[in-house]
Amino acid sequence: MIAAPKRTDIHPKERRMILKHADDPSYDTSVDCYIEHGGYETLKKALTLKPEDVHDHVMKAGIRGRGGAGFPAGMKWKFLDRKSGKPIYLICNADESEPGTFKDRQIMHKDPHQLIEGMMIAAYATNTAKAFIYIREEMPHGAVILEQAIEEARAKGFVGDKIGGSDYSCDIVVHRGAAAYICGEETGLIESLEGKRAYPRIKPPYFPAALGLYMCPTIVNNVETLCHVVHAVSMGGEEYAKIGTPNNSGTRIWSLSGHVQRPGYYELENGKHTYGDLIYEIGGGLKPGRQLLAVIPGGSSSKVWRAGERFKGKDRGGNEYDWAIEDVPLNFDGPMTAGSMSGSGAVIVVDDSVDIVDVLANINAFYAHESCGQCTPCREGSLWMKKITSRMTSGHARPEDVDLLASIGDQIAGRTICAHGEACAWPTQSFVAKFRDKFLERAERQAASGSGDIRLI
Amino acid sequence: MSDQPDNLITINLNGKDVQVEPGLNIIEAASRFGIEVPHYCYHPHLSVPGNCRMCLVEMGMPGKDRATGEPMLNDDGSPKIMWVPKPVIACATKIAPGMHVSTESDVVQKCREGVMEFLLVNHPLDCPICDQAGECRLQEFATDYGRGHSRFVERKNVKPKRTRIGPRVMLDDERCILCSRCIRFCNEFIGKPILGFTERGSYSTLTTFPGKELDDNYSLNTVDICPVGALTSTDFRFKMRVWFLKETDSIDTESSVGCNTIVGSREGKIHRITPRRNDEVNDTWMPDSGRMLYKQVEADDRLTAYSIAGKPCSGEEAVKAAAELLLQGQGKVAVVGSGRLSVEEQFLLRKISEVLQSAPTYAVARYGEADGKLISADRNPNVRGALLTGMIGNLPEEQLEDLRKKLESGEVTHLLAVGEDLAEAGIPAELLKQAQVVYIGTRHCDTCQHSKIELPLLTVFEKSGTFVNQQFRLQKFNQAVPGPAGTLFGLSTFTKLYAALTGESPYAPSPAAIWTHMAEEIAEFSGLRYQDIPKTGKVLDGSRFDKLPFREGASLHFTPAAETANA
Ligand SMILES: Cc1cc2nc3c(=O)[nH]c(=O)nc-3n(C[C@H](O)[C@H](O)[C@H](O)COP(=O)(O)O)c2cc1C
Numbered sequence A: 001m002i003a004a005p006k007r008t009d010i011h012p013k014e015r016r017m018i019l020k021h022a023d024d025p026s027y028d029t030s031v032d033c034y035i036e037h038g039g040y041e042t043l044k045k046a047l048t049l050k051p052e053d054v055h056d057h058v059m060k061a062g063i064r065g066r067g068g069a070g071f072p073a074g075m076k077w078k079f080l081d082r083k084s085g086k087p088i089y090l091i092c093n094a095d096e097s098e099p100g101t102f103k104d105r106q107i108m109h110k111d112p113h114q115l116i117e118g119m120m121i122a123a124y125a126t127n128t129a130k131a132f133i134y135i136r137e138e139m140p141h142g143a144v145i146l147e148q149a150i151e152e153a154r155a156k157g158f159v160g161d162k163i164g165g166s167d168y169s170c171d172i173v174v175h176r177g178a179a180a181y182i183c184g185e186e187t188g189l190i191e192s193l194e195g196k197r198a199y200p201r202i203k204p205p206y207f208p209a210a211l212g213l214y215m216c217p218t219i220v221n222n223v224e225t226l227c228h229v230v231h232a233v234s235m236g237g238e239e240y241a242k243i244g245t246p247n248n249s250g251t252r253i254w255s256l257s258g259h260v261q262r263p264g265y266y267e268l269e270n271g272k273h274t275y276g277d278l279i280y281e282i283g284g285g286l287k288p289g290r291q292l293l294a295v296i297p298g299g300s301s302s303k304v305w306r307a308g309e310r311f312k313g314k315d316r317g318g319n320e321y322d323w324a325i326e327d328v329p330l331n332f333d334g335p336m337t338a339g340s341m342s343g344s345g346a347v348i349v350v351d352d353s354v355d356i357v358d359v360l361a362n363i364n365a366f367y368a369h370e371s372c373g374q375c376t377p378c379r380e381g382s383l384w385m386k387k388i389t390s391r392m393t394s395g396h397a398r399p400e401d402v403d404l405l406a407s408i409g410d411q412i413a414g415r416t417i418c419a420h421g422e423a424c425a426w427p428t429q430s431f432v433a434k435f436r437d438k439f440l441e442r443a444e445r446q447a448a449s450g451s452g453d454i455r456l457i
Numbered sequence B: 001m002s003d004q005p006d007n008l009i010t011i012n013l014n015g016k017d018v019q020v021e022p023g024l025n026i027i028e029a030a031s032r033f034g035i036e037v038p039h040y041c042y043h044p045h046l047s048v049p050g051n052c053r054m055c056l057v058e059m060g061m062p063g064k065d066r067a068t069g070e071p072m073l074n075d076d077g078s079p080k081i082m083w084v085p086k087p088v089i090a091c092a093t094k095i096a097p098g099m100h101v102s103t104e105s106d107v108v109q110k111c112r113e114g115v116m117e118f119l120l121v122n123h124p125l126d127c128p129i130c131d132q133a134g135e136c137r138l139q140e141f142a143t144d145y146g147r148g149h150s151r152f153v154e155r156k157n158v159k160p161k162r163t164r165i166g167p168r169v170m171l172d173d174e175r176c177i178l179c180s181r182c183i184r185f186c187n188e189f190i191g192k193p194i195l196g197f198t199e200r201g202s203y204s205t206l207t208t209f210p211g212k213e214l215d216d217n218y219s220l221n222t223v224d225i226c227p228v229g230a231l232t233s234t235d236f237r238f239k240m241r242v243w244f245l246k247e248t249d250s251i252d253t254e255s256s257v258g259c260n261t262i263v264g265s266r267e268g269k270i271h272r273i274t275p276r277r278n279d280e281v282n283d284t285w286m287p288d289s290g291r292m293l294y295k296q297v298e299a300d301d302r303l304t305a306y307s308i309a310g311k312p313c314s315g316e317e318a319v320k321a322a323a324e325l326l327l328q329g330q331g332k333v334a335v336v337g338s339g340r341l342s343v344e345e346q347f348l349l350r351k352i353s354e355v356l357q358s359a360p361t362y363a364v365a366r367y368g369e370a371d372g373k374l375i376s377a378d379r380n381p382n383v384r385g386a387l388l389t390g391m392i393g394n395l396p397e398e399q400l401e402d403l404r405k406k407l408e409s410g411e412v413t414h415l416l417a418v419g420e421d422l423a424e425a426g427i428p429a430e431l432l433k434q435a436q437v438v439y440i441g442t443r444h445c446d447t448c449q450h451s452k453i454e455l456p457l458l459t460v461f462e463k464s465g466t467f468v469n470q471q472f473r474l475q476k477f478n479q480a481v482p483g484p485a486g487t488l489f490g491l492s493t494f495t496k497l498y499a500a501l502t503g504e505s506p507y508a509p510s511p512a513a514i515w516t517h518m519a520e521e522i523a524e525f526s527g528l529r530y531q532d533i534p535k536t537g538k539v540l541d542g543s544r545f546d547k548l549p550f551r552e553g554a555s556l557h558f559t560p561a562a563e564t565a566n567a
């Protein structure tokens, strides 16, 4: 088996909870190694508690979803329709495909048992009948590691029948995804897991907590989210909540990419650092002689920030803030306050060596390619935006494209079946709003050189 | 409305409080008040995928204080409406008491403009050669809700233009708006996955699964429900612009289900038959086989001319000669009617057989296997009409054994066969040869060869009248095209024959006139007037025939599959 490369340059500012052992050269993915490091003790502890009490720890810990929306996990579990009497399913969303995101794979490749333990605790707390790991198709190695780990955990009685000698049984099935971004959207994932095209479902009525997998109540949580469950139960919900900042508890793994000296994954305590810390200190800053142009703060679908812009106002608690990008707190609420989102925790740094129109064209190509094609605005709008921006980059930009792009984005967001509508509209809407001058400049430059005409073919 | 339910709920539609039955979605509720919510993917008899986004509306509910649960009020004491920040799809949103809905706000109009623009950006400019033109939702909604100009200057997507996906259905993928109606129809009504999408996003392409063909006897319903010209009928393709078609309500005569249909004709020629919605009978569907029945009008074996002993004559002469011939056999005449005749024809035929003292009157049964959908085991459309009118007293039989014996014994010497081929019904040629036969029928058949007098019968498309289906539902059909040139119109063949036999003319040859007689004589028809029979039919009391062993069994109405999540 190919060993995943270990990071030796763990930054001193990191607080490694989830990735505590991941990069330890002597640590491997075997169950024995995990147990040696205290693994599965928390599951044993959980099994001595009532499921409600385990759930209560997760509630009190305030674990927020690490998959994109940041929704509190404990609250999500509360929505489960238990009156239906149908079996409950738990799905671990391991489809990690938002461009810029590469954190879940570290966990699965380097510490799979942590995820398995987290899933089994979550399963016990919610009385799950069967659990699934839906892993991105392009991570075949991760699937093999997980399968082997589950096998070993099963042999030790941590997965499968009568877990840890208790009355509770639950198995985990690893399912390899269908190789599309939309398979990561939870209801698309469910359809795909059922063997169909990953067409997201309409909500209402198909909320997973009531009508999920096989029309049974279902929880979908991200890999990282489920790992945090182990720590919340291990140290107790209240203790866990003290890590990070209020409403932004715990740590988070940030995937830093783009024009920085040290791209990579960094696990940091929520809210104790800023985007400036991540980019300049932890990430080693920009390359020599370059200027910051933009930051995409939470995965390629999040709204872009332009270098030099300021975010001012009053937050929910009534506190005034006046931030540059560098001041925005690295947590769930910070980027939201600054008009964007932390999304999947993927921070993409863009310097002045690239043209912003090219950046958007690249993003648009991705979302047009990944629209499932089910609903009209996203299906047609995403491709139209892509066609426009790729035309612009091939020397045929028109000044009117700027408003047209914005208007197309406005015709998509908020009108689609799933959040891919926003995912494809937000980049265009925000790039055009924040870099209007650059877009116009490009069109005018091309008009001046006579290449701005549309080729009729 | 007579059967208005008393559990109506109040919702507010565009600022007006209205009362409506609960359980409806917003599209259906609004349509009750003449408000159109444009939609593509939603179909009342299929699951709801919510994919076209054409039906977006604004919706709000009366607010409730989170802490106290008390209703929130405006300053004037009216309930405070908490509008949902994003527009909702009217197809998948069920109404609830107090719900406020706006189908005309600026936001809603913008949503529609947006969706229309998106649907058109990659749509081909095929209207001038597209069969759907004139009944195309894309054309209609583009006119009603679109912006009227295009901002698209990129290249349009290219997709397969001419795919034969079944013997009767052609697909043009460029016109497909990916609403998935046809896919859901196959999954949910036919019960087999046949169609699906390949590719992704805007390049999604409808196609058949490998090795599968859309060859089911219900395949043409996909053409009906396709909101655009992506699916077309090979039979109708490029034949006629739809705006030239005259539409006539009719009934599918291939079985006792009695699917409600629309016959599309122009200048006396029928071009297509499509289903007509009747949720009590056929919902919005009909079999492909029933659509092809119009071909009998111009079939090669169609009987179009009157003749006496093989010599052509006028209708009047034929009727007169028939009456004379039959009167000669008075007492030894047998009448064979048909479960395919209209109620009115069956009634008149009963009157005729009474004059001829022919009892019983025969009818020929036609049975086949029920398809579990819209073709029942009884392939006669109107056996119950024959029973109600008293044309027959018992269920028909497939072979006319009794009649054969009477012909053999000489008990019967004269035959009046209406709409049935006696040779097919088990009467040997030599017996027919010996007998004096008057044949009234739609087509040439073996019986004709031995008949003295032939009279053409009108097909269901050439006359008006009623049938009674398996549910004892009385259903009306109307004349779509004239009969063959020179034929007696409407019920004249029957009324004139009666008059020629009796010297009296109590019956005018129109269904309405016959109904005044039937309403008096037949208990189940009492009080009914022809013009009062509703479009969706009227269920009659069939209890007089409770004991008869009808073949249809319990499946009196097809029930569509339950809703599924996604098609
Ligand atoms: C287009 C789209 C793609 C998504 N992809 C992923 C993904 O790859 N991994 C993931 O965990 N969540 C993804 N999500 C979010 C999931 O729908 C879901 O909210 C999440 O898995 C819930 O887990 P959490 O509450 O633990 O974050 C995606 C959402 C959208 C709209």
Ligand code: SF4
Residues within 6 Å of the ligand: A182, A199, A200, A370, A371, A372, A373, A374, A375, A376, A378, A379, A416, A417, A418, A419, A420, A421
């Ligand atoms: S928003 Fe896009 S990805 Fe989501 S269902 Fe609609 S077409 Fe598919």
Ligand code: SF4
Residues within 6 Å of the ligand: B123, B124, B125, B126, B127, B128, B130, B131, B132, B133, B134, B136, B137, B138, B139, B175, B228, B229, B230
């Ligand atoms: S489907 Fe409608 S809009 Fe498209 S070409 Fe045919 S008639 Fe025109």
Ligand code: SF4
Residues within 6 Å of the ligand: B175, B176, B177, B178, B179, B180, B181, B182, B183, B206, B222, B225, B226, B227, B228, B230, B231
């Ligand atoms: S062929 Fe017609 S019915 Fe089928 S998906 Fe396309 S537009 Fe809809």
Ligand code: FES
Residues within 6 Å of the ligand: B038, B039, B040, B041, B042, B049, B050, B051, B052, B053, B054, B055, B056, B089, B090, B091, B092
């Ligand atoms: S009718 Fe298509 S989304 Fe409602």
